[in-house]
Amino acid sequence: MDKQMNGQQFKVTESSLLLAFLLQVVDRGRNYTKAILARGQVLVDGEVETAYNYALEPGQQVTILKQAPRTEKLNGVKILYEDDDLIVVNKTAGLLTIATGKDQQPTAYRELNSYVRKKNSANRIFIVHRLDRDTSGVMVFAKNEKTKHKLQNNWKQVVEERTYIALVEGEVKQTKGTITSWLKETKTHQMYVSQSTNGAKQAILHYERIQTNRQFSLLAVQLETGRKNQIRVQLAHIGHPIVGDKKYFSKSNILGRLGLHAKVLAFTHPTTKEQLRFEANVPDLFFQKSKG
Known part of the structure; x- marks a missing residue:
């Protein structure tokens, strides 16, 4: 972490969820607040925290950075959103969702599994749905089996x-x-x-x-x-x-x-019941080649 990064610091005086706390101290709207969380611009006691429902306790310190700290780049996936239950990503074309058999080539699953295990070796992710190798765009992964089953068993209802x-x-x-x-x-x-x-x-x-x-x-x-x-x-x-x-x-x-x-995946969060909508920009070449 770059200790020279400038940011606003706030002391937690009463128990609160992180998103609710940020909405009070930032006062720039829910979308802006969720965006700075997703980009890793929020620290709790000096550590990046992206979960909007992280439970804050009195005495903790929340820092809001002017820009996101540099983090290790994930190959072929960009995280659009993350909380305790889900990771939503934009997958590039050419990357498998998950390997078959003992194939050791890069996959979105391997990248994200490695990512969550760096925070805690017991962490893992679960496949909810797939995109073909050469299809790019929005995908959602679960961070626990309960969330995986809630999404898969009710896919038509939640999406x-x-x-x-x-x-x-x-x-x-x-x-x-x-x-x-x-x-x-x-x-x-x-x-x-x-x-x-x-x-x-x-x-x-x-x-x-x-x-x-x-x-x-x-x-x-x-x-x-x-x-x-x-x-x-x-x-x-x-x-x-x-x-x-x-x-x-x-x-x-x-x-x-x-x-x-x-391009778009919108669904009801299986735990919070919040309506979530994610969008991944369409490659410019798609428009250029079909222009009249």
């Missing part, structure tokens, strides 16, 4: 919004639409649209065209169901495969990656 941005091949004519399909998986783990409902899972998504030209279209996609490779399979099935998605019949690779980004 208010899941918006993806997809750069697809071709000019999408309709300004908006809904795609309903039945998906199955081959023995080689390839998903496909089945003409029969027998043994298949229903998949529903809604899309809205953002911009288009004759070669590419940019779509905002909202998932009603969360099936494996759902967006990739369903858009390919209507003749607009996602750019860079060779597995599902794309013929172009103008981005050098998959043209799919998880």
